[in-house]
Amino acid sequence: MSTKAPAVGVAYQIPRNSLALLMVAQLVVIIPHTLQLSVWIVAVALFCGLWRTQIYRGRWNYPNSWVRAALVVISIVGVGLGAATGGSMSFSLEAATSLLVLAFALKLLEMKNRRDAYLVIFLSYFVISTQFLFDQSLPVALYEMFATVVVTAALVGLHQLHSQVRPLASIKLATWLIAQAIPLTVVLFLLFPRVGPIWSVPMPGGHQTGIGEHLTPGDVASLSQSDELAFRAVFKSRIPAHRDLYWRGLVYSQFAGGTWSVGTSDITDLDAPARRPEEAKPQSAETMAQAAEGLASIDYQVMLQPTGSDWLYALDVALPRTPTLYRTDDYRLVNNTPVLSVMRYDVRSYPDLLMSPGGLSLRQRYVETALPEADNPRIRELATQLWQQTGEVEAFANAVMAQIREQPFYYTLQPPKLPSDNSIDAFWFDTKRGFCTHYAGALVFLARAANIPARMVGGYQGGEINPITGHLVVRQYDAHAWVELWDEQAGWQRFDPTASVAPQRIEEGLDAALSSTDRASLPTLSALRLADWESLTDALQWLDSLEHRWNLWVVGFDANQQAGVLRELLGKVEPWRIALALLFTGAISLGLAAAIVFWRRRAEPLAPEVKLFQRFGRLGASAGVPRAPHEGPSSYLPRLAQEKGLVVEDMQGCVEDLEQVMYNSSADQNPAERQQALRRIRQQLRRLQVRLALSN
């Protein structure tokens, strides 16, 4: 079957050596995609690579068309099944990429001619660009830059002569080509209009990071294991103290079976009338702004890592200053779409602003005091008892926290397992070991049992200041939960029972509150990040500041930012101005590359004596006796004199001087002597000029 002679000539075959480079390029391009794709696709790609290598070594044959067709059908079915079992019936981005990578890998098995090689190379560039749909971080960008160089090197290799294929030279040339393209890339990045999507790409979704809508005590503990970045915040002014950095994310109002869940909170609709006359109206942005007037405010910008969900993090009490953001009536910020890439938003917070000054609606009051029927009897009893003793919200909370302080409670990331029934009783009276969720949960339960509206707030607490760029870095291990209690006079008040058991956690961060056994349970990198190992901390901070700048300047450079830059540069954003600017700066950047190329290839500067001799030649040429290329001083000058009817002997001194400086000079020669000879030659040149002019 495959003994048939190839249909095209040898000239169209891929050179063996550049084929190797091409396969390396393909591997380099596929590697980052393995993070998103299922294992079987990677396996298929590896198998195809193995098969092609065997063909390359002459061991195996190309698969025939039936095998290829079967592979294609199996791949499509596999991707379809994968998408279906993955839950999304639609053609998701993952499915599309899987199909692309599979086709890319299968192409290996029919890569015979140059035409196929070109296809693979152009497909490689495309596959490189698809990677940015998943991840736009700095390491990925650098890696894909490298991949671009390798693919370009494969393209260069394809054009080398069969006899002299040098992969290193190809890579060098490709690097140089890509380097030349960088100025134009920068220009296009800055100026080329950000066109809105023509068709909507189903974005990668599915996995959420950070805290979730349901909170069981174990969740925060597992987040504490992660040093993954949650977000960075840039403060316009001084960063508030560590203990004031409560980043509100979600509000948990429902409790059932040991799990806290987010209640239904409405997006503040400014014009909607209250549902019932007696219901308090949610505070509108206008009234909030009025109330905030004169209060201290904190301005900052948050760069949130992709979370896959729509809620955002901000300090209390936050007013969004980015158009796509909404505020809910429990004072959270939400985005209009899930956050899938690094999101940047501006917030102004008023720490002293009252929440819900209009009072609680009946519905809210009902929700925030609801408890499951008849469980945790012991703690209910304690609540009644404490409420009888205090009779006031703040005093009640302080009494609870005093108990936490005085009784042997411990802060630990590895608490004993609690039963699913009466879990709060078990925690409060028996184990007495836990972390923020346990304490916050107990306080909310106690308050609700005493009929005080109470809710748990989840988010992050604290953060680490990067001294290089001065921004705040909040990581997953900063995840935290605290409590809000309703005071009829003071509105929602924040209480953090964790501060009673582990004040260091709030004042200094997680590290200070960890016991040595807790620390031992952390993954290595988190532990190292927390440890006081100075040079490593410095290096990590440096990397963080790099990544921060990348997000600030490159990933965050969206249509809004671009409009700002364009306005600054062009005065007004008009199509013809943009086109002109593109043309102009594009020409400059290309001209720059061209100038560098020319400069690198510039001729060696000529020695003064050579220039002088060439001036003799030009002088003769203007007199009608041009110098032949092979004529040196001793043959040309006498001929010139003779043909122009001058005295040949007059030339003798000049010829001698010229030969002396041109052919008899050496390093040890007296430079003054040389200068003298050059001066004499210049004199002779001028004299000859005059004589030739006279003879005409």
Added chain:
Amino acid sequence: MLGKPTQIRLAVACLLARGHLLIEDLPGMGKTLLSHAIAISLGLSYNRVQFTSDVLPADILGASIFDRNTGEFRFVEGPLFAQVVLADEINRATPKSQSALLEAMEERQVTSEGTTRDLPDPFFVLATQNPSTQTGTFPLPESQLDRFLMRIELGYPEPEAERELLRGGDRRELLKDMKPAIDLAELKSLQQAVSEVKASDLLIDYIQRVVNHSRVAPEFAFGLSPRGSLALLGASKAWALLHQRTHVVPEDVQAVLPSVVEHRLREAADFAGHGGAALAHKLLTSVDVVG
């Protein structure tokens, strides 16, 4: 020798540059006479080998012969063991014998039966060859031609010189009366002086451009070898010294260039092995002396 001053000068320059000389012309043009005269005027020992198709390497190099008196083998040196060797009609010999001579030319030593013997110093081979189109010739391959520093052609004499020749007596009689013009020590100091002639960077650049032109221009079947460029520089230096200069000028290079490169070049479109002269002319005229 009458009316051939340039050829004689070139031959002397070749000797001073410690190179070997190939003289190519028709029979009877005075090749043997010239070589003989050179040997005598320099006061050097002289041997002549007449090459024919049945000459064997041992005939040139020498062989071990059994001596009946001593009962031992004794090495009898061949005609090659002389300071000046005239290899007459070298292209009439078979390649095997040719290569025996050519190896000795490059290494300046002879290896026979496991013993290496040095050849005298100076060692100067003057080879003559008939034009390769004549019958009964084995043309020298390029690799062997490359070992000759120069190849010169004598050509027919000028009419005036020929009349003089006819009027005079037998020229060979004059050889008997010739006295050496210099002695060995003087020759060696002259050869030393040649290597001390200065070649400036500008001139080295020129030679390099010439050589490079032969390598990149399409009409050349192949370019000059580094041995070719060294030969060009060496011959130029000798030529400069012959003209009482201690530095080389482009005109020196141009004077020796045809003799040095013609036999090393072949035209790309030529399969008979001719056309070196036209190519040398091209090198001369198309390469600029100052870049």
